[in-house]
Amino acid sequence: MRYPPEHKAEKRQALIEASSALLKQGGYAATGIDKLMEASGVTSGAFYSHFGSKAELLQALVPHELELSRNAWESNPHTEPTAWLEFELERYLNIKHVRHPEAGCMLPSLGAEIARANAATRKVFEEEMEKGVLMLEQKLGNADLAWTFICQLVGAILVARAMPTKAAQLTVLDANKRILLESLTRTLASFAE
Amino acid sequence: MRYPPEHKAEKRQALIEASSALLKQGGYAATGIDKLMEASGVTSGAFYSHFGSKAELLQALVPHELELSRNAWESNPHTEPTAWLEFELERYLNIKHVRHPEAGCMLPSLGAEIARANAATRKVFEEEMEKGVLMLEQKLGNADLAWTFICQLVGAILVARAMPTKAAQLTVLDANKRILLESLTRTLASFAE
DNA sequence: GTCTATAGATGGATAGAC
DNA sequence: GTCTATCCATCTATAGAC
Numbered sequence: 001m002r003y004p005p006e007h008k009a010e011k012r013q014a015l016i017e018a019s020s021a022l023l024k025q026g027g028y029a030a031t032g033i034d035k036l037m038e039a040s041g042v043t044s045g046a047f048y049s050h051f052g053s054k055a056e057l058l059q060a061l062v063p064h065e066l067e068l069s070r071n072a073w074e075s076n077p078h079t080e081p082t083a084w085l086e087f088e089l090e091r092y093l094n095i096k097h098v099r100h101p102e103a104g105c106m107l108p109s110l111g112a113e114i115a116r117a118n119a120a121t122r123k124v125f126e127e128e129m130e131k132g133v134l135m136l137e138q139k140l141g142n143a144d145l146a147w148t149f150i151c152q153l154v155g156a157i158l159v160a161r162a163m164p165t166k167a168a169q170l171t172v173l174d175a176n177k178r179i180l181l182e183s184l185t186r187t188l189a190s191f192a193e
Numbered sequence: 194m195r196y197p198p199e200h201k202a203e204k205r206q207a208l209i210e211a212s213s214a215l216l217k218q219g220g221y222a223a224t225g226i227d228k229l230m231e232a233s234g235v236t237s238g239a240f241y242s243h244f245g246s247k248a249e250l251l252q253a254l255v256p257h258e259l260e261l262s263r264n265a266w267e268s269n270p271h272t273e274p275t276a277w278l279e280f281e282l283e284r285y286l287n288i289k290h291v292r293h294p295e296a297g298c299m300l301p302s303l304g305a306e307i308a309r310a311n312a313a314t315r316k317v318f319e320e321e322m323e324k325g326v327l328m329l330e331q332k333l334g335n336a337d338l339a340w341t342f343i344c345q346l347v348g349a350i351l352v353a354r355a356m357p358t359k360a361a362q363l364t365v366l367d368a369n370k371r372i373l374l375e376s377l378t379r380t381l382a383s384f385a386e
Numbered sequence: 387g388t389c390t391a392t393a394g395a396t397g398g399a400t401a402g403a404c
Numbered sequence: 405g406t407c408t409a410t411c412c413a414t415c416t417a418t419a420g421a422c
Contacts, residue, residue: 008387027309030222032415044416046388054416101308107352112302115294115354116220122357129352147368148349152341155348159300159322159340161308164315175340183376186383201405225397237398239406247398 012050015040016064019057021102024065028058028113059121062114065106066128070135081188084139089180092153093173098160107150108157141191145184152180205243208233209257212250214295217258221251221306252314255307258299259321263328274381277332282373285346286366291353300343301350334384338377345373 018040022031033044033054051057072091078084092105101109114125129150136146153176160172211233215224226237226247244250265284271277284290285298294302307318322343329339346369353365 011387027222027306029220030309033417034414042387043389045390045418048417049387109305109308111351111355112305113220115302115351116223119357122355125355126357126361129356144368144371147352147365148345148372151348151352151365151369152345153348154351155344155346156341158304158308158347158351159344162304162315162318163322164312164319168319172340172344175337176344178337179341179380183380186379187372187376190379204405226399227396235405236407238400238408241399242405 008050012060013064015042015047015050016057016060020061020065020106023058023061024104024106024109025102028110055118055121058110058114058117059124061106061110062121062124063128066125066132069105070132073132073135073139081139081141082185085184085188086181089177093156093177093180095166095170095173097157098169098173099166101161105154105157107154108161111154111158140184140188145187149184152176201243205253206257208235208240208243209250209253213254213258213299216251216254217297217299217302218295221303248311248314251303251307251310252317254299254303255314255317256321259318259325262298263325266325266328266332274332274334275378278377278381279374282370286349286370286373288359288363288366290350291362291366292359294354298347298350300347301354304347304351333377333381338380342377345369 015037019036022036022039026035033047036057037044037047047057051060073088076084076087076091078087097104106114114121132150133143133146136149137143140146140149156172156176160169163169163172208230212229215229215232219228226240229250230237230240240250244253266281269277269280269284271280290297299307307314325343326336326339329342330336333339333342349365349369353362356362356365
């Protein structure tokens, strides 16, 4: 046959990727399937050849997005813990990240809606987060610190995005960066003792 | 006249209070005005005697909710910084807070939708947050630390809520509590030097 | 597999009776 | 000020033509 079975899987993946930016930008509940499919140049009818429901799209979005986030961490060129952290703080706690949710981490924009999603979606979320924490644990030497670091970053972007001006957004970002750099460096040093 | 002008303001306030739980639980976009008014025993027609639009309700919800959050902080009985923090960590980073968004802080549940709201709503949000940071600054001695503390707490609840099991939620909460207590105590000590 | 068309429900918001 | 009724848009999801 002309189109092998994996062609359908590829199309499905393409729909997920095209939907992700719109969902992160506008929110899951507020963004209709029509609009999501428009981004891929198809109509909403085509959507249901690839997904059983809108909820299934959200579930599929979770591993896609969290894998991208882990890849970003992996691309950090530093090996020394403090330098690695400094680089990560600059990358995540960035004003561009605040102002462009469509290109950023799914957690600040869709975290609350994942929390309201069905059990299957949250199960996938947990599994993908565990992978991320495992990776971070190897950098930071401690699982507690890994969870805390993630929560801090997510909260900082969430709060900064709710601010009305760039100045206020920078206030939030810079405060977080200053405290985190100082505090984490000291925490890492205490582990090394 | 039988009903003084403030009676209307009181009714408006009552509608806000009755809506708040449903909005935090179900999300702003996903919860209709019909359902919100049902909680007050009126129909959606009555809504528009008190609010010009659904967006105006969200804007009114922000000062109401953030004042409640500040009041909770104020009720902390401790004066010594470390004891104050410990109490606050137990209060906010609590499994009940994770599992009952309708009774908790608006930031983890509605923060992302405030970030997508209009400029007027975000302006009010900023003003109310400044008040909270000012109050926290007096407890922690540092504005950067106040912002960071808030972001950390919000992120922790957001991430914990997205977890599928109570065990996983506790993992997130406990990790944050352990690191925060240790790290903040050390940071406070460094300020005292 | 994607299209058009549409069902069926619900969304925000308005009009007019009381 | 609140009600019922309704407008109109949009939502998720399905049916049938191609």
